[in-house]
Amino acid sequence: xxxxxxxxxxxxxxxxxxxxxxxxxxxxxxxxxxxxxxxxxxxxxxxxxxxxxxxxxxxxxxxxxxxxxxxxxxxxxxxxxxxxxxxxxxxxxxxxxxxxxxxxxxxxxxxxxxxxxxxxxxxxxxxxxxxxxxxxxxxxxxxxxxxxxxxxxxxxxxxxxxxxxxxxxxx
Numbered sequence: 001x002x003x004x005x006x007x008x009x010x011x012x013x014x015x016x017x018x019x020x021x022x023x024x025x026x027x028x029x030x031x032x033x034x035x036x037x038x039x040x041x042x043x044x045x046x047x048x049x050x051x052x053x054x055x056x057x058x059x060x061x062x063x064x065x066x067x068x069x070x071x072x073x074x075x076x077x078x079x080x081x082x083x084x085x086x087x088x089x090x091x092x093x094x095x096x097x098x099x100x101x102x103x104x105x106x107x108x109x110x111x112x113x114x115x116x117x118x119x120x121x122x123x124x125x126x127x128x129x130x131x132x133x134x135x136x137x138x139x140x141x142x143x144x145x146x147x148x149x150x151x152x153x154x155x156x157x158x159x160x161x162x163x164x165x166x167x168x169x170x171x
């Protein structure tokens with residue numbers, strides 16, 4: 001029998017990240033959720049970690065991947081608009097750059113699932129969509145790893161909206 005995949009869900013307290021984390025766990029996968037913070041109702045166990053995720057450099061991210069024996073990274077990190085202390089470019093584009101370096105430095109055969117946006121660059125009317133797309137382009141250029149880009153049309157999550165994630169991570 002094959003060993004259960006260990007999945008790192010980044011941005012695990014957001015709408016999509018929480019859904020993904022809970023769904024993976026309900027299917028018996030070992031999901032380590034990481035977020036800046038959780039509400040009391042979101043924290044469900046020892047593998048819901050509160051860390052300054054956006055401040056972590058690639059070395060710290062690589063160490064986390066190694067320490068938890070991660071096989072799959074699901075990146076749900078996102079920010080709709082600039083807020084004091086965080087800018088969408090730093091959250092989407094710069095964080096993904098550090099994450100890709102971390103995956104490479106971990107020395108592990110990591111599968112990356114990156115949550116992005118639909119449409120073409122001509123549809124980008126906001127910094128959110130433009131920087132999400134830039135991060136997606138950067139992720140697709142790292143051909144040495146197995147990756148899957150999921151693009152949601154809406155932040156409303158109808159039943160089965162992210163059904164491909166458990167299959168993508170091997171669950």
